[in-house]
Structures are given as structure tokens and as C-alpha cells.
Amino acid sequence: MRLFLNGFLFQLRLSRRSPDTFLVCVTAPLLTTVFLSINAYTGRHELTSYAVVAPTLMSLWALALSVAGSALTEDRDLGTLEGQIAAPAPMALTFLGRMCSVVVVGSMAFAETWLVAGALFGRWIALPHPVVSVACLLATALATAGTAGLLSPLFVLTPSARTLQNTLTFPFYLLGGVLVPVSVLPQWLRPASYTVFLSWSADLLRDSLATDPVSRPALRLLAVLALGAAGYGMGMLLLHRVVLRVRRTGTLTRT
Amino acid sequence: MEPLLVIRHSAANAFADMRAVYTWRIWTFGWLGRMLAQVTFFTLLGRGGDEEHLAYLALGNSLMTCALECMSVVASTTWERISGTLPLLAAAPARPVWVFFGRSLQWPISGSGTSIVALLCLAPLFGVSWQPAQIPVVVLLVVLTALTTYCFGLFLAALVLNANGVRNIVSSAAYLVMMIVCGVNVPVSHWPAPVRLLADLLPLTHSLHALRLVGDGAGPGPVLAATGLALLCGALWLAAAGVAFDVFMNRGRRSGGSDHF
Numbered sequence: 351m352r353l354f355l356n357g358f359l360f361q362l363r364l365s366r367r368s369p370d371t372f373l374v375c376v377t378a379p380l381l382t383t384v385f386l387s388i389n390a391y392t393g394r395h396e397l398t399s400y401a402v403v404a405p406t407l408m409s410l411w412a413l414a415l416s417v418a419g420s421a422l423t424e425d426r427d428l429g430t431l432e433g434q435i436a437a438p439a440p441m442a443l444t445f446l447g448r449m450c451s452v453v454v455v456g457s458m459a460f461a462e463t464w465l466v467a468g469a470l471f472g473r474w475i476a477l478p479h480p481v482v483s484v485a486c487l488l489a490t491a492l493a494t495a496g497t498a499g500l501l502s503p504l505f506v507l508t509p510s511a512r513t514l515q516n517t518l519t520f521p522f523y524l525l526g527g528v529l530v531p532v533s534v535l536p537q538w539l540r541p542a543s544y545t546v547f548l549s550w551s552a553d554l555l556r557d558s559l560a561t562d563p564v565s566r567p568a569l570r571l572l573a574v575l576a577l578g579a580a581g582y583g584m585g586m587l588l589l590h591r592v593v594l595r596v597r598r599t600g601t602l603t604r605t
Numbered sequence: 606m607e608p609l610l611v612i613r614h615s616a617a618n619a620f621a622d623m624r625a626v627y628t629w630r631i632w633t634f635g636w637l638g639r640m641l642a643q644v645t646f647f648t649l650l651g652r653g654g655d656e657e658h659l660a661y662l663a664l665g666n667s668l669m670t671c672a673l674e675c676m677s678v679v680a681s682t683t684w685e686r687i688s689g690t691l692p693l694l695a696a697a698p699a700r701p702v703w704v705f706f707g708r709s710l711q712w713p714i715s716g717s718g719t720s721i722v723a724l725l726c727l728a729p730l731f732g733v734s735w736q737p738a739q740i741p742v743v744v745l746l747v748v749l750t751a752l753t754t755y756c757f758g759l760f761l762a763a764l765v766l767n768a769n770g771v772r773n774i775v776s777s778a779a780y781l782v783m784m785i786v787c788g789v790n791v792p793v794s795h796w797p798a799p800v801r802l803l804a805d806l807l808p809l810t811h812s813l814h815a816l817r818l819v820g821d822g823a824g825p826g827p828v829l830a831a832t833g834l835a836l837l838c839g840a841l842w843l844a845a846a847g848v849a850f851d852v853f854m855n856r857g858r859r860s861g862g863s864d865h866f
Binding site: 369370372373376377380381383384385388390391392394427514516517519520521523524527530534601605 | 626627631635636638640641642643645648649650651652653654658662770771773777778781782784785790791792793795811
């Protein structure tokens, strides 16, 4: 737990000096305004919850991509990567702590979008199932941190990582049913959607903002967590292999 | 002729950057695919409504892609600070605005390509239709949108040269504000007067209006009027960027040419 906390606090200190971490705090309210202005124009007020859920999940995913793309390269630039690899503390734990601290910022986007919907558009969304909403946000934050753990070594291994980072945004928002439910997507795409944790999070978060009872919340939360854990597990395995290889070949600083 | 020469030489950096980041394959399947997904994403917001609004969203968001890409000029201008070339630029006799105009020309070129593909190949799937004779006008309006929005981006870039840590925040906020106020998703008339005033200052509002007029089969008069307004806005933003870069460099020269101007 101490290692996890150390990683959490270390990344928080780094983030304080990196305005990009707070980019989502600026973009989330603006995206909400885009979505709600369309809803207001078309008169489809019943879709307000979609306009609150989408920027929240988009912010979390954007942060996961951003931190995954920069964490290891930033460590290399700071000269701390070698120390982390040589230290006996398992990097998997400190890394998870770091990812979790970043997604905390992303979770703030939910409060922002909720406020924008109420203050600018007069649509104060009630929380009829607060426990499910909060649990879903927490599970999504954890799954995001876990998925960032998978993306991080992938970005290190991939040439043009920045382009890949950019590419994985809107196609995933579509595939993850962030704004448009998965049921609207073509039949052949749906199985792929269910392997993306965002699709489970989006559906559950939207349901938790509706007045109807939420069906099977525990099972759906478990799906979000399991997909996040699977991503994290695969990522750490990949990271372990990368580290073993660069230690064996002595090419850490050139990776 | 001197500005053109400076722009040409500076653009060599832009194309070198482009070649370093993209291959044709990465641009087509990575960048273009991502942007087409973005257009689809925002267009699907109109699902379940009337088909006219779906086409409205598809057209607006297709043109928006080039405006979005042009906002990258804010980031790529600040790369000059990271490269350490600002003191040299301050010492050079060329006007900095022409250097920076050429420096990021890869964005309006790439952005125009993205928008043209979106308008001609993706938007028709959502009800937008073009006559063959309209296509050259569409292409011209896309290029005009890219270049005039690029001039607006250059002005923002001049403002954030001393605060390059916020470059991504400024460019993202700028393109999202354009998405909100310029008539991309809802008509400009939907907004209160102060917002409409802001929209009128942005070239995208007028070039998008011109494109919608072309799509509606309007005559050349209204299209040319809207195009003229877009050009005027672009020229004013370029002039403002020129002044902002001059002020920035003169301040640097007075303070002894340190890296922080």
C-alpha cells in the first residue's frame, strides 16, 4: 500500500507542473455545451444524461491516453526510469498508483459537466441511484488506470506513439458507446464494443441517472472492473517483458 | 516578394515535421480515420431527429476538421522555443509573422485534405449531396476555411509563446468554442447577441455559411458575400498576429534577447 501511495503522490506532484493534466477540466465543460446545445436545439431534453456521461468518460479516456503516452518517456527524460527498474519495489504497484492519481482529475469532469448542465442549460440532473453512480465512477476510474497500464508499454514499443495516441480517441468513443448506445452500432461491431470497458461504464452510468431501477448493477460493475484488470494484467506482463529485454540487451536508454 | 520567400523557406520546416510524424499509411489509416470517426461521432448526436439536421451536423463537422487541425499551429509555433530558435529569429531582419506563417503550413494542407474527404465521401452518407459542378467550389471553400482559421490560430500562438505549457489547453479550448458558436452544430442565430458577435469575428462562421449556401444551391452573390467576410476576418487575424509577433520580438530585443521574451 505504501508503494501504491508513493506512486500516487509522485505523479500528483508531477501533474501539478504539467498543465496538460488539467486539459480535460477545460474541455469537459465545453464538450457538454456542444452536446447540450444540440439537445436544446432539437428539443430532445431526455438525452441530457447522455451529454453529462459522454464528456466524463471522454475525459477519463483522454487522460489515460495522455498519461500512458507520456509516463515512461517522461521518466526517461527525468532520468528516473533506470532507478525504478533497478529498485526492488515492484514497478506494477507504483505504476498503478501513478495512473490512479491522474484519473482522480478525470473524475472531476463529472462534477463539472453536471454543473454546466444545471447552471448554463437549467437542467439539474437528479441522482436517483447515487450509490450506483458513485460506484460506477470509481470502477471506471480504476478501469481507466488499468487500461493506461496496458497502453503505456504499447506506446513505448510503437513508433509514432503520438499519432497512435490521437488515433485511439474518437474511434474508441464510438466503439465504447460513449454518446450513442452500443445498440445503435452495426451488429458486426457490437461484440468488439463489449470488450471495451467504456461501453459497460457508459450504459451503467446513464442507467444510474435515470429514474427506472438499474438492472444487475453489481454484475455490470464487475464487468467494468474485470476489463480494467485484464488490461492492467496484460500491460504489466508486457512491461515486464520489455524491461527484461532491455536489461538483457543493455539498451534501456535507447528504448 | 520577400514575405513569400521567407514563407517558402520556413515551410521547409513544416514539411520536414510532417514527414517525421506521418507516412501516407499513418496519415490515411491513423489520422484521417480518427477524424472521420470524430465527424461520425458528432453527427450521430442528431440521430432520431429530422434528417435535415443530421445533414447539417455532417456538413458542419466535416468542415470543422480542418479548423481543428489548423489550431495545431498554436503548439507547433511554441516548438520554436523548445528548439531554441527564438533568439535567432529576434536577431533576423525578416518579420516573424511570415516565418511563423510558413512554419506550420502542414496543418492547413493536411486539414484541407481531411475536410475534403469528409465532405465528399462521409457527409453524403448522412444526407449531404453535391452536384459535380459544386465540387471545385467546395474544395476552394475548404482551403479558404483552413487558411483563414490558420491566421486566427497564428494570433493565439503569438499570445501563448511565453506560456508554452498552456498551448494544448488554448488550442483545444479555441476549437471547441468554434464548434459551439460558429454554426457547426446549431445555427449561429440560436445564440444570444454577445455570442453571435464573437461568432462574427471568426472566419469559420462565414466560410461555413458560404459552404451551406453552396449546398443549398444558392446563387453566387450570397456565396461570394459570405466568402468575402471570411477572407476579411482571416486578413484581420493575420494582421493582428503580425502585430502580436512584432510586439513579442521587440520586447525580447529590448530585454537583451533572452529566451523568455
